[in-house]
Amino acid sequence: MPTENSPVLPATSTEKAPVLVVDDEYGPRESIAFSLGTEFAVETAERAKEALAKIKSRKFAAVVLDIRMPEMDGIRALEELRKIDPHVSVIMLTGYGTLLTAQQAMVNGANQYLRKPPDIPELVEAVRKQTAATRLRRAQAQAVVEEHEANAALKREIERNEPQIWQARASVELVHDLNNPLTVVIGYSALVADEARLLAQRDPDTAKKLLDYTAMVEKAAEYCHHLSENWRMAAKKAPEFTRVDLVQVVNEVRQVIFFGNVAIECSGLPAAWVRGSKFELMRVFQNLFKNALEAGASRVTVSLAQPAEKIEISVADNGGGMDGERLRRALHGGFSSKANGTGLGLSICRHLVGTHGATFQVESTEDVGTTVRMAFPAAPLG
Numbered sequence: 155m156p157t158e159n160s161p162v163l164p165a166t167s168t169e170k171a172p173v174l175v176v177d178d179e180y181g182p183r184e185s186i187a188f189s190l191g192t193e194f195a196v197e198t199a200e201r202a203k204e205a206l207a208k209i210k211s212r213k214f215a216a217v218v219l220d221i222r223m224p225e226m227d228g229i230r231a232l233e234e235l236r237k238i239d240p241h242v243s244v245i246m247l248t249g250y251g252t253l254l255t256a257q258q259a260m261v262n263g264a265n266q267y268l269r270k271p272p273d274i275p276e277l278v279e280a281v282r283k284q285t286a287a288t289r290l291r292r293a294q295a296q297a298v299v300e301e302h303e304a305n306a307a308l309k310r311e312i313e314r315n316e317p318q319i320w321q322a323r324a325s326v327e328l329v330h331d332l333n334n335p336l337t338v339v340i341g342y343s344a345l346v347a348d349e350a351r352l353l354a355q356r357d358p359d360t361a362k363k364l365l366d367y368t369a370m371v372e373k374a375a376e377y378c379h380h381l382s383e384n385w386r387m388a389a390k391k392a393p394e395f396t397r398v399d400l401v402q403v404v405n406e407v408r409q410v411i412f413f414g415n416v417a418i419e420c421s422g423l424p425a426a427w428v429r430g431s432k433f434e435l436m437r438v439f440q441n442l443f444k445n446a447l448e449a450g451a452s453r454v455t456v457s458l459a460q461p462a463e464k465i466e467i468s469v470a471d472n473g474g475g476m477d478g479e480r481l482r483r484a485l486h487g488g489f490s491s492k493a494n495g496t497g498l499g500l501s502i503c504r505h506l507v508g509t510h511g512a513t514f515q516v517e518s519t520e521d522v523g524t525t526v527r528m529a530f531p532a533a534p535l536g
């Protein structure tokens with residue numbers, strides 16, 4: 155059993171996941187640490203301030219935090235913890251648990267809530283689950299940082315070479331559109347690598363997770379391949395059009411590129427068939443969803459209808475919106491109000507929609523939101 159003065163060795167990528175147990179009661183604290191010690195590298199703290207100091211000095215995979223403590227209780231400690239590390243999973247424990255305290259803990263950023271003293275198998279499983287969740291959030295966050303850095307570098311390059319940039323517009327569009335699927339590849343690849351190292355120690359469910367992650371990586375990689383292949387063939391021939399279901403396209407973009415983001419909703423037709431290039435149409439919705447979410451939208455609604463021989467689609471969001479001048483410049487291309495934006499999203503969409511023989515209209519109101527309306531010729535049956 156660890157003691158108050160037990161040395162804690164620094165963790166490396168091949169060592170056990172580091173877990174912090176915070177409880178002012180010596181017995182429960184050391185009992186939990188002992189129970190987790192076989193599978194995790196456990197550190198302990200008897201006060202919230204000591205725990206916060208440890209969290210500032212290193213990254214933990216999970217924190218087991220008691221709610222009832224002197225000086226600073228677990229709810230307050232959780233608020234301060236989130237300012238230091240927004241990604242680490244936190245499991246709250248209390249022997250005085252009520253629905254109200256559980257709700258308060260979850261609102262303040264806890265990831266799971268267990269009664270104290272916890273059932274040991276339940277606790278170990280909870281820590282396993284939450285350490286995996288921490289790895290996922292950190293992989294996604296790192297991928298987003300890398301995407302922002304790439305976009306910032308691209309924007310600086312555009313500004314330096316503005317007189318010549320539109321001669322290479324197609325190349326810039328490709329780089330712009332590859333950022334999102336590559337973010338997915340980076341995030342899921344990191345998870346696959348982590349899970350593969352643990353496979354020999356974990357239960358059979360790990361194998362299924364690996365298969366699921368790999369499938370997502372394969373879809374995103376396939377998307378990247380088609381983007382680059384379309385660019386390679388652009389000078390030789392136009393993309394080959396086939397019958398494509400726009401509902402399936404919308405759902406695939408939501409799942410693969412945006413991690414199944416629940417803010418994106420699709421309603422209306424169960425299927426909407428047009429003639430076009432699936433991966434070019436994926437680029438359209440990728441850009442529209444990305445623009446909406448980066449503009450602060452908490453809801454992006456895709457509505458599909460089929461009056462006569464047209465497939466009408468609207469993509470409406472409740473983001474920051476634009477005034478008339480900003481909208482005009484955004485449609486023209488090369489303008490962005492975002493620090494990491496390239497200003498090409500709407501211009502790319504208008505171009506791609508036009509190559510499909512469809513119309514493209516944008517309505518936007520500052521502080522209200524933006525709605526994009528498109529009308530495609532419906533594909534004939536057969």
